[in-house]
Amino acid sequence: MAGSFFRNAYRHLIAARERQAERYVTGALLGMDDKALQQMGVSREELRRKERQHAFF
Numbered sequence: 001m002a003g004s005f006f007r008n009a010y011r012h013l014i015a016a017r018e019r020q021a022e023r024y025v026t027g028a029l030l031g032m033d034d035k036a037l038q039q040m041g042v043s044r045e046e047l048r049r050k051e052r053q054h055a056f057f
Helices: 002-030 033-039 046-054
Strands: none
Touching: 002 046, 033 046
């Protein structure tokens, strides 16, 4: 029982940190110019959609 509690807590911690990193990277990418984003194969609209998905709180 205690092992599953810590395992679940660890999984939730990792998931939260992944979401935090995703928000950080998305924000940094939105600061780049359109040409650089195009070279990476990412569109500004796609990044804005991704940003809105995480902004629920």
